[in-house]
Amino acid sequence: MFDLHAAQLFLLDMDGTFYLGDELLPGAAEFLDFCRETGRKFTFLTNNSSRSKADYLEKLARLGISVTEREMYTSGDATLAYLAQHGFSRELLLIGTPSLEAQFAAAGYETAAKAPAAVVLGFDTTITYEKLTRLCDAVRAGLPYIATHPDFNCPVPGGFIPDIGAVIAFVKASTGREPDAVIGKPNGYIARAAAASFGVPLEKTCMVGDRLYTDIALGACGCGTALVLCGESSLDDLAASGLSPDVVCENLAELREKIG
Secondary structure, three states, rough: OOOOOHEEEEEEEEEOOOHHHHHEEEOOHHHHHHHHOOOOEEEEOOOOOOOHHHHHHHHHHHHOOOOOOEEEEHHHHHHHHHHHHHHOOEEEEOOOOOOHHHHHOOOOEOOOOOOOOOEEEOOOOOOEEEEEEHHHHHHHOOOOOOEEOOOEEEOOOEEEEHHHHHHHHHHHHHHOOOOOOEOOOOOHHHHHHHHHHHHHOOHHHHEOOOHHHHHHHHHHHHHHEEEEEEOHHHHHHHHOOOOOOOOOEOOHHHHHHHHH
Protein backbone atom coordinates (compact mmCIF):
# COMPACT_ATOMS: atom_id res chain seq x y z
CA MET A 1 0.00 0.00 0.00
CA PHE A 2 1.25 3.48 -0.86
CA ASP A 3 2.77 5.40 2.06
CA LEU A 4 1.63 9.01 1.65
CA HIS A 5 3.98 10.23 4.36
CA ALA A 6 6.98 8.79 2.50
CA ALA A 7 6.10 10.48 -0.80
CA GLN A 8 9.05 12.39 -2.24
CA LEU A 9 7.41 13.77 -5.40
CA PHE A 10 3.88 15.01 -6.03
CA LEU A 11 2.57 15.14 -9.59
CA LEU A 12 -0.09 17.85 -9.47
CA ASP A 13 -2.94 18.07 -11.93
CA MET A 14 -3.96 21.64 -12.69
CA ASP A 15 -7.52 22.07 -14.04
CA GLY A 16 -9.91 21.13 -11.23
CA THR A 17 -7.12 20.34 -8.78
CA PHE A 18 -4.91 23.40 -8.36
CA TYR A 19 -7.17 26.00 -9.93
CA LEU A 20 -10.48 26.36 -11.70
CA GLY A 21 -10.55 29.04 -14.36
CA ASP A 22 -8.70 32.01 -12.89
CA GLU A 23 -9.21 31.07 -9.25
CA LEU A 24 -6.85 29.05 -7.07
CA LEU A 25 -8.59 26.20 -5.29
CA PRO A 26 -8.41 25.93 -1.48
CA GLY A 27 -4.97 25.13 -0.14
CA ALA A 28 -3.25 25.28 -3.53
CA ALA A 29 -0.53 27.84 -2.82
CA GLU A 30 -0.04 26.55 0.71
CA PHE A 31 0.55 23.01 -0.57
CA LEU A 32 3.52 24.17 -2.65
CA ASP A 33 4.91 26.02 0.38
CA PHE A 34 4.49 22.84 2.44
CA CYS A 35 6.41 20.78 -0.14
CA ARG A 36 9.26 23.26 -0.20
CA GLU A 37 9.41 23.53 3.60
CA THR A 38 9.52 19.75 4.06
CA GLY A 39 11.99 19.01 1.26
CA ARG A 40 9.44 17.30 -0.97
CA LYS A 41 9.40 17.85 -4.73
CA PHE A 42 6.48 18.64 -6.98
CA THR A 43 5.76 19.18 -10.63
CA PHE A 44 2.56 20.15 -12.34
CA LEU A 45 1.48 17.34 -14.62
CA THR A 46 -1.35 18.29 -16.91
CA ASN A 47 -2.98 16.53 -19.84
CA ASN A 48 -4.24 19.82 -21.23
CA SER A 49 -2.18 20.35 -24.38
CA SER A 50 -4.09 23.43 -25.54
CA ARG A 51 -1.42 25.53 -23.86
CA SER A 52 2.36 25.36 -23.83
CA LYS A 53 4.55 25.17 -20.75
CA ALA A 54 5.26 28.90 -21.10
CA ASP A 55 1.52 29.63 -21.15
CA TYR A 56 0.97 27.70 -17.94
CA LEU A 57 3.90 29.37 -16.20
CA GLU A 58 2.50 32.75 -17.21
CA LYS A 59 -0.96 31.86 -15.91
CA LEU A 60 0.43 30.63 -12.60
CA ALA A 61 2.43 33.85 -12.27
CA ARG A 62 -0.79 35.85 -12.76
CA LEU A 63 -2.29 33.82 -9.92
CA GLY A 64 0.68 34.65 -7.70
CA ILE A 65 2.40 31.26 -8.07
CA SER A 66 6.10 31.20 -8.98
CA VAL A 67 7.48 27.90 -10.26
CA THR A 68 10.31 26.88 -12.57
CA GLU A 69 10.09 25.26 -16.00
CA ARG A 70 11.30 22.04 -14.41
CA GLU A 71 8.22 22.09 -12.18
CA MET A 72 5.86 22.00 -15.17
CA TYR A 73 5.26 19.02 -17.45
CA THR A 74 2.45 18.83 -20.00
CA SER A 75 1.19 16.10 -22.30
CA GLY A 76 2.65 18.21 -25.09
CA ASP A 77 6.11 17.89 -23.51
CA ALA A 78 5.62 14.16 -23.08
CA THR A 79 4.47 13.78 -26.69
CA LEU A 80 7.58 15.54 -27.95
CA ALA A 81 9.71 13.22 -25.81
CA TYR A 82 7.82 10.22 -27.21
CA LEU A 83 8.31 11.33 -30.82
CA ALA A 84 12.04 11.85 -30.25
CA GLN A 85 12.48 8.55 -28.41
CA HIS A 86 10.80 6.62 -31.22
CA GLY A 87 12.54 8.44 -34.06
CA PHE A 88 9.51 10.02 -35.72
CA SER A 89 9.95 12.19 -38.78
CA ARG A 90 9.92 15.95 -38.29
CA GLU A 91 7.19 16.22 -40.93
CA LEU A 92 3.86 16.19 -39.09
CA LEU A 93 0.24 17.12 -39.35
CA LEU A 94 -0.44 18.65 -35.93
CA ILE A 95 -4.02 19.42 -34.96
CA GLY A 96 -3.67 21.82 -32.07
CA THR A 97 -3.82 25.39 -30.88
CA PRO A 98 -1.35 28.04 -32.08
CA SER A 99 0.36 27.65 -28.71
CA LEU A 100 0.93 23.92 -29.24
CA GLU A 101 2.02 24.54 -32.82
CA ALA A 102 4.62 27.02 -31.56
CA GLN A 103 5.91 24.51 -29.00
CA PHE A 104 6.35 21.82 -31.67
CA ALA A 105 7.91 24.28 -34.11
CA ALA A 106 10.41 25.36 -31.45
CA ALA A 107 11.36 21.68 -31.08
CA GLY A 108 12.10 21.50 -34.82
CA TYR A 109 8.88 19.98 -36.16
CA GLU A 110 6.96 21.01 -39.27
CA THR A 111 3.38 21.12 -38.04
CA ALA A 112 1.57 21.44 -41.37
CA ALA A 113 3.77 19.39 -43.71
CA LYS A 114 2.50 18.86 -47.25
CA ALA A 115 3.41 15.18 -47.01
CA PRO A 116 3.28 14.43 -43.26
CA ALA A 117 4.73 11.19 -41.95
CA ALA A 118 2.48 11.16 -38.88
CA VAL A 119 -0.48 12.98 -37.36
CA VAL A 120 -0.54 14.35 -33.81
CA LEU A 121 -3.82 15.36 -32.19
CA GLY A 122 -3.82 17.79 -29.29
CA PHE A 123 -6.61 19.49 -27.35
CA ASP A 124 -7.51 22.07 -29.99
CA THR A 125 -9.83 24.81 -28.75
CA THR A 126 -9.47 26.44 -32.19
CA ILE A 127 -10.63 23.37 -34.10
CA THR A 128 -12.62 23.83 -37.31
CA TYR A 129 -14.43 21.50 -39.67
CA GLU A 130 -11.57 21.94 -42.11
CA LYS A 131 -9.11 20.72 -39.46
CA LEU A 132 -11.35 17.77 -38.64
CA THR A 133 -11.49 16.83 -42.31
CA ARG A 134 -7.69 16.99 -42.68
CA LEU A 135 -7.29 14.95 -39.52
CA CYS A 136 -9.70 12.23 -40.67
CA ASP A 137 -8.12 12.13 -44.13
CA ALA A 138 -4.66 11.59 -42.61
CA VAL A 139 -5.89 8.92 -40.20
CA ARG A 140 -7.88 7.17 -42.93
CA ALA A 141 -4.73 7.14 -45.09
CA GLY A 142 -3.02 5.03 -42.43
CA LEU A 143 -0.52 7.55 -41.03
CA PRO A 144 0.76 6.90 -37.51
CA TYR A 145 -1.77 8.60 -35.25
CA ILE A 146 -0.70 10.00 -31.87
CA ALA A 147 -2.94 11.74 -29.33
CA THR A 148 -1.51 13.83 -26.52
CA HIS A 149 -4.06 12.58 -23.96
CA PRO A 150 -7.51 10.93 -23.69
CA ASP A 151 -9.66 13.35 -21.62
CA PHE A 152 -13.27 13.65 -22.77
CA ASN A 153 -14.02 16.92 -20.96
CA CYS A 154 -12.05 19.85 -19.58
CA PRO A 155 -13.40 21.47 -16.38
CA VAL A 156 -14.15 25.19 -16.60
CA PRO A 157 -16.04 27.53 -14.28
CA GLY A 158 -19.69 26.46 -14.38
CA GLY A 159 -19.16 23.08 -16.04
CA PHE A 160 -17.09 21.45 -18.77
CA ILE A 161 -16.06 21.87 -22.39
CA PRO A 162 -15.38 18.99 -24.82
CA ASP A 163 -11.75 17.86 -24.70
CA ILE A 164 -9.63 15.73 -27.03
CA GLY A 165 -11.47 12.51 -26.18
CA ALA A 166 -14.57 13.83 -27.92
CA VAL A 167 -12.51 14.45 -31.06
CA ILE A 168 -10.96 10.98 -30.84
CA ALA A 169 -14.50 9.57 -30.79
CA PHE A 170 -15.40 11.71 -33.81
CA VAL A 171 -12.37 10.44 -35.73
CA LYS A 172 -13.14 6.82 -34.84
CA ALA A 173 -16.73 7.23 -36.06
CA SER A 174 -15.43 8.58 -39.37
CA THR A 175 -12.36 6.38 -39.91
CA GLY A 176 -12.75 3.33 -37.67
CA ARG A 177 -9.34 4.01 -36.07
CA GLU A 178 -8.27 4.73 -32.52
CA PRO A 179 -4.93 6.50 -31.90
CA ASP A 180 -1.89 4.26 -32.14
CA ALA A 181 -0.57 5.86 -28.94
CA VAL A 182 -2.12 8.10 -26.29
CA ILE A 183 0.68 9.76 -24.34
CA GLY A 184 -0.85 11.54 -21.35
CA LYS A 185 -2.49 10.21 -18.21
CA PRO A 186 -3.38 7.40 -17.58
CA ASN A 187 -0.53 6.19 -19.83
CA GLY A 188 2.39 5.42 -17.55
CA TYR A 189 4.82 7.00 -20.02
CA ILE A 190 4.13 10.53 -18.76
CA ALA A 191 4.51 9.56 -15.09
CA ARG A 192 7.75 7.66 -15.66
CA ALA A 193 9.21 10.54 -17.65
CA ALA A 194 8.27 13.10 -15.01
CA ALA A 195 9.51 11.01 -12.08
CA ALA A 196 12.78 10.19 -13.86
CA SER A 197 13.44 13.90 -14.41
CA PHE A 198 13.57 14.29 -10.61
CA GLY A 199 15.38 11.02 -9.93
CA VAL A 200 12.48 9.75 -7.80
CA PRO A 201 11.16 6.17 -8.09
CA LEU A 202 7.50 5.70 -8.98
CA GLU A 203 6.77 4.05 -5.62
CA LYS A 204 7.76 7.35 -3.93
CA THR A 205 5.69 9.43 -6.37
CA CYS A 206 2.06 10.47 -5.83
CA MET A 207 -0.32 11.66 -8.55
CA VAL A 208 -2.82 14.21 -7.23
CA GLY A 209 -5.86 14.94 -9.38
CA ASP A 210 -9.62 15.22 -9.76
CA ARG A 211 -10.23 12.92 -12.70
CA LEU A 212 -10.74 9.22 -12.13
CA TYR A 213 -10.02 7.79 -15.57
CA THR A 214 -6.79 9.75 -16.06
CA ASP A 215 -5.30 10.92 -12.73
CA ILE A 216 -6.37 8.02 -10.55
CA ALA A 217 -6.07 5.35 -13.25
CA LEU A 218 -2.42 6.43 -13.59
CA GLY A 219 -1.77 4.46 -10.41
CA ALA A 220 -1.65 1.30 -12.51
CA CYS A 221 1.90 2.27 -13.52
CA GLY A 222 3.11 1.99 -9.93
CA CYS A 223 2.73 5.46 -8.44
CA GLY A 224 0.45 6.46 -5.57
CA THR A 225 -2.77 8.38 -6.21
CA ALA A 226 -4.71 11.03 -4.32
CA LEU A 227 -8.19 12.02 -5.50
CA VAL A 228 -9.39 15.56 -4.79
CA LEU A 229 -13.12 16.24 -4.94
CA CYS A 230 -12.93 19.90 -5.99
CA GLY A 231 -13.04 19.24 -9.74
CA GLU A 232 -14.70 16.69 -12.00
CA SER A 233 -15.28 13.66 -9.77
CA SER A 234 -17.66 13.05 -6.87
CA LEU A 235 -17.80 10.25 -4.31
CA ASP A 236 -20.64 8.71 -6.34
CA ASP A 237 -18.41 8.72 -9.41
CA LEU A 238 -15.67 7.05 -7.39
CA ALA A 239 -18.01 4.35 -6.11
CA ALA A 240 -19.11 3.55 -9.66
CA SER A 241 -15.60 3.59 -11.12
CA GLY A 242 -14.08 0.49 -9.57
CA LEU A 243 -10.91 2.47 -8.90
CA SER A 244 -9.25 2.74 -5.49
CA PRO A 245 -7.16 5.86 -4.93
CA ASP A 246 -4.75 5.68 -2.04
CA VAL A 247 -6.11 8.93 -0.61
CA VAL A 248 -9.41 10.79 -1.01
CA CYS A 249 -9.74 14.39 0.15
CA GLU A 250 -11.74 17.51 -0.60
CA ASN A 251 -8.80 19.57 -1.86
CA LEU A 252 -5.09 20.24 -1.49
CA ALA A 253 -5.67 21.82 1.90
CA GLU A 254 -6.99 18.53 3.27
CA LEU A 255 -4.24 16.55 1.50
CA ARG A 256 -1.65 18.66 3.28
CA GLU A 257 -3.34 17.86 6.61
CA LYS A 258 -3.34 14.14 5.85
CA ILE A 259 0.39 14.18 5.14
CA GLY A 260 0.91 15.81 8.53
